Amino acid sequence: MADSRGGPLVLGIETSCDETGVGIVRGHTLLADAVASSVDEHARFGGVVPEVASRAHLEAMVPTIQRALKEAGVAASDLDGIAVTAGPGLAGALLVGVSAAKAYAYALGKPLYGVNHLASHICVDQLEHGPLPEPTMALLVSGGHSSLLLAPDITSDVRPLGSTIDDAAGEAFDKVARVLNLGFPGGPVIDRYAREGDPEAIRFPRGLTGPRDAAYDFSFSGLKTAVARWIEAKRAAGEEVPVADVSASFQEAVVDVLTRKAVRACKDSGVDHLMIGGGVAANSRLRAMAERRCEDAGIRLRVPRPKLCTDNGAMVAALGAEMVARNRPASAWDLSADSSLPVTEPHVPDPHAHDHGHGGHGGHDHDHFHELSKDNLYS
Amino acid sequence: MLLLALDTATPAVTAALHDGSRVLAAAGEVDARRHGELLLPAVDRVLAEAGRKLADVTGIVAGVGPGPYTGLRVGLVTATAFGAALDVPVHGLCSLDGLAYASGLTEPFVVATDARRKEVYWARYADARTRLTEPAVDRPADLADEVAGVPAVGAGALLYDTVFTGVRRDGPEHQSAAALAELAAAKLAAGEELLPPRPLYLRRPDAQVPANYKVVTPK
Numbered sequence: 001m002a003d004s005r006g007g008p009l010v011l012g013i014e015t016s017c018d019e020t021g022v023g024i025v026r027g028h029t030l031l032a033d034a035v036a037s038s039v040d041e042h043a044r045f046g047g048v049v050p051e052v053a054s055r056a057h058l059e060a061m062v063p064t065i066q067r068a069l070k071e072a073g074v075a076a077s078d079l080d081g082i083a084v085t086a087g088p089g090l091a092g093a094l095l096v097g098v099s100a101a102k103a104y105a106y107a108l109g110k111p112l113y114g115v116n117h118l119a120s121h122i123c124v125d126q127l128e129h130g131p132l133p134e135p136t137m138a139l140l141v142s143g144g145h146s147s148l149l150l151a152p153d154i155t156s157d158v159r160p161l162g163s164t165i166d167d168a169a170g171e172a173f174d175k176v177a178r179v180l181n182l183g184f185p186g187g188p189v190i191d192r193y194a195r196e197g198d199p200e201a202i203r204f205p206r207g208l209t210g211p212r213d214a215a216y217d218f219s220f221s222g223l224k225t226a227v228a229r230w231i232e233a234k235r236a237a238g239e240e241v242p243v244a245d246v247s248a249s250f251q252e253a254v255v256d257v258l259t260r261k262a263v264r265a266c267k268d269s270g271v272d273h274l275m276i277g278g279g280v281a282a283n284s285r286l287r288a289m290a291e292r293r294c295e296d297a298g299i300r301l302r303v304p305r306p307k308l309c310t311d312n313g314a315m316v317a318a319l320g321a322e323m324v325a326r327n328r329p330a331s332a333w334d335l336s337a338d339s340s341l342p343v344t345e346p347h348v349p350d351p352h353a354h355d356h357g358h359g360g361h362g363g364h365d366h367d368h369f370h371e372l373s374k375d376n377l378y379s
Numbered sequence: 380m381l382l383l384a385l386d387t388a389t390p391a392v393t394a395a396l397h398d399g400s401r402v403l404a405a406a407g408e409v410d411a412r413r414h415g416e417l418l419l420p421a422v423d424r425v426l427a428e429a430g431r432k433l434a435d436v437t438g439i440v441a442g443v444g445p446g447p448y449t450g451l452r453v454g455l456v457t458a459t460a461f462g463a464a465l466d467v468p469v470h471g472l473c474s475l476d477g478l479a480y481a482s483g484l485t486e487p488f489v490v491a492t493d494a495r496r497k498e499v500y501w502a503r504y505a506d507a508r509t510r511l512t513e514p515a516v517d518r519p520a521d522l523a524d525e526v527a528g529v530p531a532v533g534a535g536a537l538l539y540d541t542v543f544t545g546v547r548r549d550g551p552e553h554q555s556a557a558a559l560a561e562l563a564a565a566k567l568a569a570g571e572e573l574l575p576p577r578p579l580y581l582r583r584p585d586a587q588v589p590a591n592y593k594v595v596t597p598k
């Protein structure tokens with residue numbers, strides 16, 4: 001359906017965590033990116049509280065859609081489809097977006113595309129750097145996920161190579177920030193302090209980097225504990241905690257492992273492009289180290305601007321537009337919000353529709369969303 | 380006039396179409412875990428049965444609860460999204476009022492629905508059309524003196540029938556959008572103000588402020 005105007009016009013809705021995002025794209029062109037965040041309401045809890053997020057989504061949903069349509073200067077009746085994050089994510093939060101998308105699509109007589117949040121994080125780069133190379137290697141890092149994914153076709157074939165076995169990278173930032181009393185979310189503030197600190201000051205452990213460890217999996221729980229112990233020891237000795245050095249050294253450990261494994265995955269798979277997405281992709285040290293290591297390895301790095309790396313509706317619209325362009329079947333009206341939608345399912349087609357584009361690549365481990373619970377929020 | 384009514388505040392996922400004088404079609408299912416899946420197909424069914432299109436609808440009516448939140452939000456966001464996409468007004472009605480209206484009772488009574496966590500959402504009525512109290516959430520045992528022997532309808536009253544001893548087993552157990560639509564049509568015809576389509580949660584979100592972070596160094 002890629003037409004003379006530059007591709008399908010699609011509205012995308014994202015409510016998998018604490019951002020109510022609505023984006024509108026035409027093919028690979030971003031027309032609107034409206035976001036309402038409830039992050040401030042979660043700050044005092046030190047993590048995203050699912051019910052607080054769901055309530056905020058309901059308040060913000062329709063106004064954010066209206067704002068996006070206005071920003072894009074398009075009429076809802078001109079849309080070629082409505083895309084929505086069907087999962088993975090917080091169940092109650094996803095359900096608000098899925099219900100809104102269905103209602104709009106039904107009322108407007110447009111096809112509905114329930115799409116995968118992780119695949120959307122990858123596809124958003126089409127808005128920044130044009131068509132994705134096939135295959136694309138992607139490193140997704142945020143408060144909810146840390147994954148290495150190989151995507152031969154972003155609409156039908158996404159393969160998980162590895163993911164975190166405990167905390168997501170962004171969670172480790174949040175927890176370390178809490179131990180340092182720097183507030184929530186931790187990523188931006190640690191990045192800021194780290195610029196004044198020495199990344200070599202303290203040698204924190206690099207998880208899962210031993211010769212027998214899973215090559216593409218991550219672990220940040222041990223690192224988080226090591227940092228907390230180090231800080232406690234300083235405090236117990238009555239010494240001042242060097243916040244900048246701790247931030248820089250902790251960040252260095254995270255970024256070192258992420259980039260090392262991502263570059264290795266590219267080399268092992270013979271892929272000469274690396275895409276980095278997710279909220280942690282906004283981290284300045286991650287960007288710098290990835291640039292250097294990719295350059296050394298002859299890999300072309302693609303990182304979207306920070307606003308497109310964090311959760312947003314434009315990424316969902318971008319994947320939806322690709323679904324339309326490649327004639328993927330739409331979703332059914334009884335589409336579910338699936339909090340643990342496997343990454344191997346880039347979208348959720350109507351089970352009764354004939355899907356001509358889908359490859360037979362089942363059997364991968366499910367990359368289940370690392371749902372925030374009281375345990376991993378407060379421990 | 381063509382009203383589309385829907386309610387997902389209770390285990391019933393229900394939709395109905397009303398033309399100002401009568402209910403044209405109604406559909407629904409009782410399934411507390413599949414509100415998101417069931418609502419749109421139910422709307423589609425009532426429209427098909429009445430031979431109308433969503434674009435013909437002149438107003439939306441949504442039950443605003445009280446009800447368990449996740450399901451409640453499905454109906455409200457669907458209603459407000461329909462309203463925005465079609466550019467028609469969206470009205471809210473207390474979900475308990477729909478059950479009260481369906482009861483047809485002419486004497487004082489109470490409506491109670493299941494609020495889970497061993498609590499009920501409930502309100503007192505003078506008759507099927509007149510609510511006397513704001514909806515509340517309480518433990519049934521705390522209401523025993525107030526509701527003993529008083530006629531009662533709704534799944535909450537049936538569930539705690541040792542407290543709601545006047546429960547009417549022939550009364551409505553589950554919400555029906557048909558009753559909600561009839562009540563809304565009557566209120567609109569009488570020039571009464573309906574509620575904005577905003578949720579009645581009646582409880583604060585579950586979230587504790589974490590105490591200072593846990594010390595990880597063994598003592």
Ligand SMILES: [Zn+2]
Nearest residue numbers: 142144278311
């Ligand atoms: Zn994300």
